[in-house]
Amino acid sequence: GLNLKNIQGDILSGLPKKTETWYFFQISNPTKFRKDFRNFIPLVKSADGVLEDRKAIDKHKRQQGGGWKPHLIPIAGVNVSFSHFGFQKLGIDDAKLIDTAFLTGQRIDAGANLGDKGTGTGPNFVPDWEEPFKQEIHGVFIIAGESHPTVDKKIQHIEQIFGLGNASSIKKLIAIRGDVRPGALSAHEHFGYLDGISNPSIIGFDTNPPLGPAPIRAGAIILGHDGDLNKDNRAPWMVDGSFLAFRWLFQKVPEFDDFLNRNALQGPGMTRQQGADLLGARLVGRWKSGAPIDITPFDDDLEIAADPNRINNFHFTAETNFQKLCPFAAHVRKTLPRADLEFRGISLEKNRIVRRGIQFGPEVTKQEKVAKKTFHGRGLLFACYQSSLTDGFQFIQQSWANNPTFPPFETTPETPGLDPIIGQGPNRELSGYDPNDPSKVLKLDDLWVVPRGGEYFFSPSIKAMKDLIAA
Ligand code: N7H
Secondary structure (H helix, E strand, O other), rough: OOOOOOOHHHOOOOOOOOEEEEEEEEOOOOHHHHHHHHHHHEOOEEHHHHHHHHHHHHHHHHOOOOOEEEEEOOOEEEEEEEEEEHHHOOOOHHHHHHHHHHHHHHHHHHHHHHHHOOOHHHHEEEEEEOOOHHOOOOEEEEEEEEHHHHHHHHHHHHHEEEEEEEHEEEEEEEEEEEEOOOOHHOOEOOOEOOOOOOOEEOOOOOOOOOOOOOOOOOHHOOOOOOOOHHHOOOOOOHOEEEEEEEEEOOOOOEEEEHHHHHHHHHHHOOHHHHHHHHHHHHHHOEOOOOEEEOOOOOOOHHHHHHHHOOOOOOHHHOOOOOOOOOOOOOOOHOOOOHHHHHHOOOHHHHHHHHHOOEEEEOOOHHHHHOOOOOOOOOEEHHHHEEEOHHHHHHHHHHHHOOOOOOOOOOOOOOOOOOOOOOOOOOOOEEEEEOOOOOOEEEEOOOOOEEEEEEEEEOOOOOOHHHHHOOO
Protein backbone atom coordinates (compact mmCIF):
# COMPACT_ATOMS: atom_id res chain seq x y z
CA GLY A 1 0.00 0.00 0.00
CA LEU A 2 0.96 3.65 -0.26
CA ASN A 3 2.30 5.45 2.80
CA LEU A 4 0.13 8.55 2.65
CA LYS A 5 1.89 10.11 5.64
CA ASN A 6 5.18 10.02 3.72
CA ILE A 7 4.04 11.41 0.34
CA GLN A 8 3.61 15.16 -0.16
CA GLY A 9 -0.02 16.22 -0.44
CA ASP A 10 0.10 18.03 -3.76
CA ILE A 11 1.18 14.87 -5.59
CA LEU A 12 -1.61 12.48 -4.70
CA SER A 13 -4.54 14.56 -3.52
CA GLY A 14 -3.76 18.07 -4.68
CA LEU A 15 -3.55 20.79 -2.04
CA PRO A 16 -7.02 22.36 -1.65
CA LYS A 17 -6.74 25.89 -3.02
CA LYS A 18 -8.46 29.08 -4.03
CA THR A 19 -5.05 30.73 -4.21
CA GLU A 20 -1.52 29.40 -4.33
CA THR A 21 1.90 31.03 -4.23
CA TRP A 22 4.92 29.52 -5.96
CA TYR A 23 7.97 30.79 -4.06
CA PHE A 24 11.21 30.09 -5.97
CA PHE A 25 14.49 30.34 -4.05
CA GLN A 26 18.21 29.78 -4.07
CA ILE A 27 20.01 28.21 -1.14
CA SER A 28 22.59 30.81 -0.07
CA ASN A 29 23.94 29.02 3.00
CA PRO A 30 23.64 25.21 2.78
CA THR A 31 24.76 24.50 6.35
CA LYS A 32 22.26 26.90 7.86
CA PHE A 33 19.60 25.79 5.37
CA ARG A 34 19.82 22.19 6.56
CA LYS A 35 19.37 23.32 10.18
CA ASP A 36 16.47 25.64 9.33
CA PHE A 37 14.88 22.92 7.21
CA ARG A 38 14.32 20.76 10.30
CA ASN A 39 12.03 23.47 11.66
CA PHE A 40 10.29 23.75 8.31
CA ILE A 41 9.33 20.07 7.96
CA PRO A 42 6.34 20.24 10.40
CA LEU A 43 4.71 22.74 8.01
CA VAL A 44 4.68 20.25 5.13
CA LYS A 45 1.29 18.76 4.31
CA SER A 46 1.24 15.05 3.47
CA ALA A 47 -1.33 13.28 1.28
CA ASP A 48 -2.89 12.05 4.51
CA GLY A 49 -3.10 15.62 5.82
CA VAL A 50 -4.88 16.73 2.67
CA LEU A 51 -7.48 13.96 3.04
CA GLU A 52 -8.15 15.22 6.58
CA ASP A 53 -8.43 18.81 5.32
CA ARG A 54 -10.92 17.70 2.69
CA LYS A 55 -13.04 16.02 5.35
CA ALA A 56 -13.04 19.22 7.40
CA ILE A 57 -13.98 21.27 4.33
CA ASP A 58 -16.87 18.90 3.49
CA LYS A 59 -18.13 18.95 7.07
CA HIS A 60 -18.01 22.73 7.11
CA LYS A 61 -19.95 22.88 3.83
CA ARG A 62 -22.65 20.60 5.25
CA GLN A 63 -22.91 22.73 8.38
CA GLN A 64 -23.31 25.83 6.23
CA GLY A 65 -26.30 24.11 4.61
CA GLY A 66 -25.48 25.38 1.14
CA GLY A 67 -25.99 29.02 2.09
CA TRP A 68 -25.91 31.60 -0.68
CA LYS A 69 -22.40 32.68 0.17
CA PRO A 70 -20.49 29.98 2.03
CA HIS A 71 -17.59 31.04 4.21
CA LEU A 72 -14.42 29.09 3.72
CA ILE A 73 -12.53 27.66 6.64
CA PRO A 74 -8.94 28.85 6.84
CA ILE A 75 -6.79 26.00 5.55
CA ALA A 76 -3.24 26.22 4.25
CA GLY A 77 -1.02 23.57 2.69
CA VAL A 78 2.74 23.79 2.23
CA ASN A 79 4.88 21.56 -0.02
CA VAL A 80 8.52 21.81 -1.11
CA SER A 81 10.57 20.58 -4.08
CA PHE A 82 14.21 20.81 -5.17
CA SER A 83 15.88 21.10 -8.56
CA HIS A 84 19.01 19.18 -9.53
CA PHE A 85 20.97 22.37 -8.82
CA GLY A 86 19.45 22.50 -5.34
CA PHE A 87 20.58 18.95 -4.57
CA GLN A 88 24.04 19.81 -5.92
CA LYS A 89 24.21 22.87 -3.68
CA LEU A 90 23.33 20.68 -0.70
CA GLY A 91 25.92 18.10 -1.72
CA ILE A 92 23.28 15.41 -2.21
CA ASP A 93 23.97 12.79 -4.87
CA ASP A 94 20.84 12.62 -7.03
CA ALA A 95 22.31 10.69 -9.99
CA LYS A 96 19.97 7.76 -9.34
CA LEU A 97 17.06 9.99 -10.17
CA ILE A 98 18.42 9.04 -13.62
CA ASP A 99 16.03 11.36 -15.50
CA THR A 100 18.03 13.33 -18.12
CA ALA A 101 15.52 16.18 -18.28
CA PHE A 102 15.81 16.65 -14.51
CA LEU A 103 19.59 16.47 -14.50
CA THR A 104 19.86 18.92 -17.43
CA GLY A 105 17.39 21.41 -16.01
CA GLN A 106 14.56 23.07 -17.89
CA ARG A 107 16.41 26.14 -19.20
CA ILE A 108 18.62 24.04 -21.48
CA ASP A 109 15.81 21.54 -22.14
CA ALA A 110 13.60 24.43 -23.28
CA GLY A 111 15.90 24.97 -26.26
CA ALA A 112 16.97 21.40 -26.89
CA ASN A 113 13.58 19.69 -26.59
CA LEU A 114 10.60 21.81 -25.62
CA GLY A 115 10.68 24.25 -28.55
CA ASP A 116 10.73 27.48 -26.52
CA LYS A 117 11.95 30.55 -28.35
CA GLY A 118 15.28 32.05 -27.30
CA THR A 119 18.86 32.73 -28.29
CA GLY A 120 22.00 30.58 -28.35
CA THR A 121 22.20 26.82 -28.55
CA GLY A 122 23.03 23.82 -26.38
CA PRO A 123 24.13 24.70 -22.85
CA ASN A 124 24.22 28.37 -23.88
CA PHE A 125 20.54 28.52 -24.78
CA VAL A 126 18.77 31.48 -23.18
CA PRO A 127 15.00 31.23 -23.54
CA ASP A 128 12.72 34.27 -23.85
CA TRP A 129 11.81 33.94 -20.19
CA GLU A 130 11.38 36.29 -17.25
CA GLU A 131 14.73 37.13 -15.60
CA PRO A 132 14.37 35.06 -12.38
CA PHE A 133 14.02 31.86 -14.41
CA LYS A 134 17.27 32.50 -16.27
CA GLN A 135 19.05 32.12 -12.94
CA GLU A 136 19.79 28.86 -11.19
CA ILE A 137 16.73 27.91 -9.13
CA HIS A 138 17.36 25.55 -6.21
CA GLY A 139 13.90 24.94 -4.87
CA VAL A 140 10.30 26.01 -4.62
CA PHE A 141 7.82 26.32 -1.78
CA ILE A 142 4.22 25.81 -2.80
CA ILE A 143 1.80 27.50 -0.42
CA ALA A 144 -1.89 26.91 -1.06
CA GLY A 145 -4.91 28.14 0.83
CA GLU A 146 -8.46 29.45 0.80
CA SER A 147 -7.48 33.15 1.00
CA HIS A 148 -4.59 35.56 0.54
CA PRO A 149 -4.23 36.34 4.30
CA THR A 150 -3.95 32.64 5.17
CA VAL A 151 -1.30 32.07 2.50
CA ASP A 152 0.59 35.29 3.31
CA LYS A 153 0.78 34.31 6.98
CA LYS A 154 2.34 30.96 6.03
CA ILE A 155 4.86 32.69 3.76
CA GLN A 156 5.88 34.97 6.61
CA HIS A 157 6.28 31.94 8.85
CA ILE A 158 8.50 30.22 6.27
CA GLU A 159 10.63 33.35 5.84
CA GLN A 160 11.05 33.56 9.61
CA ILE A 161 12.23 29.95 9.74
CA PHE A 162 14.92 30.51 7.11
CA GLY A 163 15.82 33.95 8.43
CA LEU A 164 15.52 37.37 6.86
CA GLY A 165 17.99 39.65 5.08
CA ASN A 166 21.70 38.86 5.29
CA ALA A 167 21.07 36.25 7.99
CA SER A 168 18.83 34.20 5.69
CA SER A 169 19.82 30.76 4.40
CA ILE A 170 17.76 31.33 1.25
CA LYS A 171 17.45 34.02 -1.38
CA LYS A 172 14.01 34.62 -2.82
CA LEU A 173 14.10 34.75 -6.64
CA ILE A 174 10.41 35.29 -7.33
CA ALA A 175 7.07 34.49 -5.72
CA ILE A 176 4.18 34.11 -8.17
CA ARG A 177 0.62 34.23 -6.91
CA GLY A 178 -2.02 32.12 -8.61
CA ASP A 179 -5.76 32.54 -8.10
CA VAL A 180 -8.70 30.51 -9.31
CA ARG A 181 -11.06 32.56 -11.45
CA PRO A 182 -14.04 34.24 -9.77
CA GLY A 183 -17.52 32.81 -9.26
CA ALA A 184 -18.90 30.31 -11.73
CA LEU A 185 -15.63 30.37 -13.68
CA SER A 186 -13.66 29.05 -10.71
CA ALA A 187 -12.75 25.70 -12.28
CA HIS A 188 -12.18 27.14 -15.77
CA GLU A 189 -8.85 28.22 -17.23
CA HIS A 190 -8.49 31.65 -18.87
CA PHE A 191 -9.63 30.63 -22.39
CA GLY A 192 -12.87 29.59 -20.68
CA TYR A 193 -12.65 25.78 -20.74
CA LEU A 194 -13.35 23.63 -17.71
CA ASP A 195 -10.04 22.19 -16.49
CA GLY A 196 -8.93 19.57 -14.01
CA ILE A 197 -11.29 16.90 -15.36
CA SER A 198 -8.96 14.18 -16.55
CA ASN A 199 -6.26 13.23 -14.10
CA PRO A 200 -5.19 9.58 -13.86
CA SER A 201 -6.99 7.39 -11.33
CA ILE A 202 -4.37 5.65 -9.24
CA ILE A 203 -4.78 2.01 -8.24
CA GLY A 204 -4.71 1.71 -4.45
CA PHE A 205 -5.48 5.39 -3.91
CA ASP A 206 -8.58 6.33 -5.89
CA THR A 207 -11.05 3.86 -4.46
CA ASN A 208 -14.09 4.61 -6.60
CA PRO A 209 -12.82 6.04 -9.88
CA PRO A 210 -15.33 7.41 -12.41
CA LEU A 211 -15.56 5.79 -15.86
CA GLY A 212 -12.75 6.87 -18.15
CA PRO A 213 -9.18 5.91 -19.07
CA ALA A 214 -7.86 2.79 -17.32
CA PRO A 215 -6.52 3.42 -13.79
CA ILE A 216 -2.72 3.37 -13.56
CA ARG A 217 -0.22 1.89 -11.12
CA ALA A 218 1.09 4.30 -8.49
CA GLY A 219 4.66 3.94 -9.80
CA ALA A 220 3.80 5.91 -12.93
CA ILE A 221 3.59 8.93 -10.65
CA ILE A 222 5.48 7.98 -7.46
CA LEU A 223 9.03 6.65 -7.49
CA GLY A 224 9.88 3.22 -6.14
CA HIS A 225 6.48 1.59 -6.76
CA ASP A 226 5.23 -0.82 -9.42
CA GLY A 227 4.90 1.17 -12.61
CA ASP A 228 8.11 3.18 -11.99
CA LEU A 229 10.26 1.92 -14.86
CA ASN A 230 13.44 2.64 -12.86
CA LYS A 231 12.08 1.13 -9.64
CA ASP A 232 15.01 -1.24 -9.12
CA ASN A 233 17.69 1.42 -9.65
CA ARG A 234 16.55 4.11 -7.22
CA ALA A 235 18.35 5.05 -4.03
CA PRO A 236 16.13 4.34 -0.98
CA TRP A 237 15.53 8.06 -0.25
CA MET A 238 13.87 8.52 -3.64
CA VAL A 239 10.97 6.19 -2.81
CA ASP A 240 7.65 8.05 -2.36
CA GLY A 241 8.95 11.14 -4.16
CA SER A 242 7.82 12.47 -7.55
CA PHE A 243 9.15 14.70 -10.32
CA LEU A 244 7.46 18.07 -10.70
CA ALA A 245 7.47 19.99 -13.98
CA PHE A 246 6.62 23.67 -13.54
CA ARG A 247 5.87 26.00 -16.46
CA TRP A 248 4.93 29.67 -16.28
CA LEU A 249 2.54 29.91 -19.24
CA PHE A 250 1.04 33.23 -20.34
CA GLN A 251 -2.22 33.06 -22.28
CA LYS A 252 -3.27 35.58 -24.92
CA VAL A 253 -7.00 35.38 -24.39
CA PRO A 254 -8.36 38.29 -26.52
CA GLU A 255 -6.10 37.21 -29.40
CA PHE A 256 -7.34 33.59 -29.12
CA ASP A 257 -10.98 34.72 -29.06
CA ASP A 258 -10.39 36.99 -32.03
CA PHE A 259 -8.86 34.12 -34.01
CA LEU A 260 -11.86 31.88 -33.29
CA ASN A 261 -14.19 34.66 -34.39
CA ARG A 262 -12.28 35.35 -37.61
CA ASN A 263 -12.12 31.65 -38.50
CA ALA A 264 -15.54 30.64 -37.19
CA LEU A 265 -16.86 27.44 -38.78
CA GLN A 266 -19.94 27.79 -40.91
CA GLY A 267 -23.01 25.61 -41.21
CA PRO A 268 -26.73 25.85 -41.90
CA GLY A 269 -28.42 27.95 -39.23
CA MET A 270 -25.17 28.40 -37.32
CA THR A 271 -24.47 31.87 -35.90
CA ARG A 272 -20.98 33.29 -36.00
CA GLN A 273 -20.65 32.80 -32.23
CA GLN A 274 -21.72 29.15 -32.56
CA GLY A 275 -19.19 28.69 -35.34
CA ALA A 276 -16.46 30.23 -33.18
CA ASP A 277 -17.44 28.02 -30.22
CA LEU A 278 -17.36 24.92 -32.42
CA LEU A 279 -13.89 25.82 -33.71
CA GLY A 280 -12.66 26.39 -30.15
CA ALA A 281 -14.08 23.05 -29.04
CA ARG A 282 -12.29 21.34 -31.94
CA LEU A 283 -8.96 22.92 -31.01
CA VAL A 284 -9.27 21.82 -27.37
CA GLY A 285 -11.24 18.57 -27.84
CA ARG A 286 -13.81 19.65 -25.26
CA TRP A 287 -16.53 22.30 -25.07
CA LYS A 288 -16.17 25.06 -22.49
CA SER A 289 -18.45 23.01 -20.20
CA GLY A 290 -15.92 20.16 -20.37
CA ALA A 291 -18.16 17.89 -22.50
CA PRO A 292 -15.85 15.94 -24.88
CA ILE A 293 -16.43 16.44 -28.61
CA ASP A 294 -15.64 12.77 -29.25
CA ILE A 295 -19.12 12.00 -27.85
CA THR A 296 -20.94 15.27 -28.53
CA PRO A 297 -19.21 16.69 -31.62
CA PHE A 298 -21.60 19.36 -32.84
CA ASP A 299 -23.29 20.79 -29.74
CA ASP A 300 -22.27 21.36 -26.17
CA ASP A 301 -24.11 19.02 -23.78
CA LEU A 302 -24.44 20.18 -20.17
CA GLU A 303 -25.89 16.85 -19.03
CA ILE A 304 -22.79 14.99 -20.15
CA ALA A 305 -20.64 17.71 -18.57
CA ALA A 306 -22.43 17.27 -15.23
CA ASP A 307 -22.07 13.48 -15.17
CA PRO A 308 -18.74 12.29 -13.71
CA ASN A 309 -19.21 8.93 -15.45
CA ARG A 310 -19.65 10.50 -18.89
CA ILE A 311 -17.46 13.62 -18.96
CA ASN A 312 -14.24 11.61 -19.23
CA ASN A 313 -15.53 8.35 -20.68
CA PHE A 314 -14.43 8.70 -24.29
CA HIS A 315 -11.65 6.89 -26.12
CA PHE A 316 -11.61 7.95 -29.81
CA THR A 317 -12.47 4.31 -30.53
CA ALA A 318 -14.90 5.13 -33.33
CA GLU A 319 -12.28 7.51 -34.60
CA THR A 320 -8.91 5.79 -34.71
CA ASN A 321 -7.51 6.88 -38.08
CA PHE A 322 -10.25 9.49 -38.54
CA GLN A 323 -10.80 13.01 -37.34
CA LYS A 324 -14.36 13.92 -38.22
CA LEU A 325 -15.46 13.92 -34.57
CA CYS A 326 -12.22 15.22 -33.06
CA PRO A 327 -9.08 16.54 -34.79
CA PHE A 328 -5.97 14.41 -34.23
CA ALA A 329 -4.22 17.57 -33.03
CA ALA A 330 -6.92 18.68 -30.55
CA HIS A 331 -5.20 19.43 -27.23
CA VAL A 332 -6.76 16.56 -25.25
CA ARG A 333 -6.16 14.07 -28.09
CA LYS A 334 -2.50 15.07 -28.43
CA THR A 335 -1.84 14.98 -24.70
CA LEU A 336 -3.67 11.68 -24.06
CA PRO A 337 -4.23 9.87 -27.37
CA ARG A 338 -6.23 7.03 -25.72
CA ALA A 339 -7.29 4.44 -28.35
CA ASP A 340 -5.09 6.07 -31.02
CA LEU A 341 -2.20 4.19 -29.44
CA GLU A 342 -4.00 1.68 -27.24
CA PHE A 343 -5.65 -0.01 -30.22
CA ARG A 344 -2.16 -1.00 -31.33
CA GLY A 345 -1.50 -2.47 -27.91
CA ILE A 346 0.64 0.46 -26.75
CA SER A 347 0.10 1.29 -23.08
CA LEU A 348 -0.03 4.96 -22.10
CA GLU A 349 0.63 4.33 -18.41
CA LYS A 350 4.19 5.63 -18.45
CA ASN A 351 3.11 8.85 -20.18
CA ARG A 352 0.43 9.81 -17.67
CA ILE A 353 0.89 12.94 -15.57
CA VAL A 354 -1.02 14.38 -12.62
CA ARG A 355 -1.82 18.03 -13.37
CA ARG A 356 -1.98 20.52 -10.49
CA GLY A 357 -1.97 23.97 -12.07
CA ILE A 358 -3.69 27.19 -11.07
CA GLN A 359 -4.60 30.34 -12.98
CA PHE A 360 -2.80 33.65 -12.51
CA GLY A 361 -3.61 37.21 -13.52
CA PRO A 362 -6.78 39.27 -13.79
CA GLU A 363 -9.90 38.69 -15.85
CA VAL A 364 -9.85 40.14 -19.38
CA THR A 365 -10.80 43.84 -19.24
CA LYS A 366 -13.26 45.61 -21.49
CA GLN A 367 -10.37 47.58 -22.96
CA GLU A 368 -8.55 44.36 -23.93
CA LYS A 369 -11.72 42.89 -25.47
CA VAL A 370 -12.24 45.98 -27.59
CA ALA A 371 -8.58 46.13 -28.67
CA LYS A 372 -8.44 42.32 -29.17
CA LYS A 373 -5.08 42.53 -27.48
CA THR A 374 -3.58 41.47 -24.16
CA PHE A 375 -2.46 44.32 -21.87
CA HIS A 376 -2.29 42.39 -18.57
CA GLY A 377 -0.32 39.19 -18.00
CA ARG A 378 -2.50 36.16 -17.27
CA GLY A 379 -2.37 32.43 -17.79
CA LEU A 380 -1.60 29.16 -16.11
CA LEU A 381 0.96 28.20 -13.49
CA PHE A 382 1.21 24.76 -15.07
CA ALA A 383 2.43 21.99 -12.78
CA CYS A 384 2.44 18.23 -13.16
CA TYR A 385 3.83 15.22 -11.29
CA GLN A 386 5.20 11.99 -12.77
CA SER A 387 7.86 9.33 -12.04
CA SER A 388 9.70 10.19 -15.27
CA LEU A 389 9.95 13.61 -16.89
CA THR A 390 11.35 12.10 -20.07
CA ASP A 391 8.26 9.88 -20.45
CA GLY A 392 5.85 12.39 -18.92
CA PHE A 393 5.86 16.17 -19.37
CA GLN A 394 8.86 16.39 -21.70
CA PHE A 395 7.60 13.57 -23.91
CA ILE A 396 4.08 14.96 -24.17
CA GLN A 397 5.37 18.42 -25.10
CA GLN A 398 8.12 17.33 -27.49
CA SER A 399 7.01 14.08 -29.07
CA TRP A 400 3.27 14.67 -29.17
CA ALA A 401 2.24 18.35 -28.93
CA ASN A 402 5.16 19.76 -30.99
CA ASN A 403 5.23 16.85 -33.46
CA PRO A 404 3.09 17.48 -36.57
CA THR A 405 3.10 13.79 -37.56
CA PHE A 406 1.73 12.54 -34.26
CA PRO A 407 -0.41 10.47 -33.98
CA PRO A 408 1.06 8.46 -36.85
CA PHE A 409 -1.48 6.98 -39.22
CA GLU A 410 -1.20 4.66 -42.17
CA THR A 411 -4.70 4.91 -43.52
CA THR A 412 -5.48 8.63 -43.69
CA PRO A 413 -3.73 11.13 -45.88
CA GLU A 414 -3.87 13.95 -43.33
CA THR A 415 -0.93 15.19 -41.32
CA PRO A 416 -2.29 16.04 -37.84
CA GLY A 417 -0.23 19.20 -37.27
CA LEU A 418 0.60 20.95 -33.98
CA ASP A 419 -1.39 20.97 -30.78
CA PRO A 420 -2.99 24.40 -31.32
CA ILE A 421 -3.02 25.17 -27.58
CA ILE A 422 0.51 24.26 -26.43
CA GLY A 423 2.34 23.08 -29.55
CA GLN A 424 5.54 24.99 -30.38
CA GLY A 425 7.45 24.88 -33.62
CA PRO A 426 7.81 26.47 -37.04
CA ASN A 427 4.72 25.33 -38.95
CA ARG A 428 1.80 26.45 -36.84
CA GLU A 429 -1.05 24.60 -38.52
CA LEU A 430 -3.36 21.63 -38.07
CA SER A 431 -5.76 19.57 -40.16
CA GLY A 432 -9.18 18.31 -39.12
CA TYR A 433 -10.59 21.57 -37.79
CA ASP A 434 -13.48 21.44 -40.28
CA PRO A 435 -15.70 18.38 -39.64
CA ASN A 436 -17.02 18.56 -43.21
CA ASP A 437 -13.56 18.31 -44.76
CA PRO A 438 -10.93 16.89 -42.39
CA SER A 439 -8.20 17.37 -44.98
CA LYS A 440 -8.48 21.16 -44.80
CA VAL A 441 -5.55 22.83 -43.04
CA LEU A 442 -5.90 25.77 -40.68
CA LYS A 443 -3.01 28.22 -40.32
CA LEU A 444 -2.68 29.37 -36.73
CA ASP A 445 -1.58 32.77 -35.44
CA ASP A 446 1.54 33.16 -33.33
CA LEU A 447 1.51 31.38 -29.94
CA TRP A 448 -1.49 31.93 -27.66
CA VAL A 449 0.29 30.09 -24.85
CA VAL A 450 3.70 31.67 -24.27
CA PRO A 451 6.22 30.03 -21.93
CA ARG A 452 7.96 32.62 -19.74
CA GLY A 453 9.71 30.41 -17.21
CA GLY A 454 9.95 27.00 -15.66
CA GLU A 455 12.07 24.37 -13.98
CA TYR A 456 12.10 20.66 -13.19
CA PHE A 457 11.96 19.66 -9.54
CA PHE A 458 11.85 16.58 -7.34
CA SER A 459 9.28 16.46 -4.53
CA PRO A 460 10.92 14.29 -1.88
CA SER A 461 9.15 12.13 0.66
CA ILE A 462 8.84 13.43 4.19
CA LYS A 463 11.23 10.73 5.39
CA ALA A 464 13.84 11.95 2.87
CA MET A 465 13.39 15.48 4.18
CA LYS A 466 14.12 14.30 7.73
CA ASP A 467 16.90 11.78 7.02
CA LEU A 468 18.70 13.38 4.10
CA ILE A 469 17.99 17.08 3.74
CA ALA A 470 17.61 18.34 7.32
CA ALA A 471 20.59 18.48 9.64
FE1 N7H B 1 -3.76 21.01 -20.99
N1 N7H B 1 -6.92 24.41 -22.28
O1 N7H B 1 -7.60 25.19 -21.69
O2 N7H B 1 -7.00 24.32 -23.50
N2 N7H B 1 -5.78 21.12 -20.95
N3 N7H B 1 -3.65 23.02 -21.15
N4 N7H B 1 -1.71 20.89 -20.88
N5 N7H B 1 -3.84 19.01 -20.70
C1 N7H B 1 -6.62 20.07 -20.71
O3 N7H B 1 -9.36 17.10 -19.33
C2 N7H B 1 -4.68 23.90 -21.38
C3 N7H B 1 -0.85 21.94 -20.88
C4 N7H B 1 -2.76 18.12 -20.65
O4 N7H B 1 -6.53 13.12 -19.96
C5 N7H B 1 -7.98 20.51 -20.79
O5 N7H B 1 -8.93 18.03 -17.40
C6 N7H B 1 -4.15 25.26 -21.40
C7 N7H B 1 0.51 21.46 -20.90
C8 N7H B 1 -3.23 16.78 -20.38
O6 N7H B 1 -7.70 13.61 -21.73
C9 N7H B 1 -7.95 21.84 -21.08
C10 N7H B 1 -2.80 25.15 -21.17
C11 N7H B 1 0.43 20.09 -20.92
C12 N7H B 1 -4.61 16.88 -20.28
C13 N7H B 1 -6.55 22.24 -21.20
C14 N7H B 1 -2.49 23.75 -21.03
C15 N7H B 1 -0.96 19.75 -20.88
C16 N7H B 1 -4.96 18.28 -20.49
C17 N7H B 1 -9.23 19.65 -20.59
C18 N7H B 1 -1.74 26.21 -21.08
C19 N7H B 1 1.54 19.05 -20.96
C20 N7H B 1 -5.58 15.73 -20.01
C21 N7H B 1 -9.55 19.45 -19.12
C22 N7H B 1 -1.99 27.45 -20.78
C23 N7H B 1 2.63 19.17 -21.67
C24 N7H B 1 -5.85 14.94 -21.27
C25 N7H B 1 -9.26 18.08 -18.58
C26 N7H B 1 -6.77 13.79 -20.97
C27 N7H B 1 -6.24 18.76 -20.47
C28 N7H B 1 -6.04 23.50 -21.59
C29 N7H B 1 -1.22 23.27 -20.84
C30 N7H B 1 -1.44 18.46 -20.83
C31 N7H B 1 -9.21 22.70 -21.24
C32 N7H B 1 -4.89 26.54 -21.66
C33 N7H B 1 1.77 22.33 -20.92
C34 N7H B 1 -2.37 15.54 -20.21
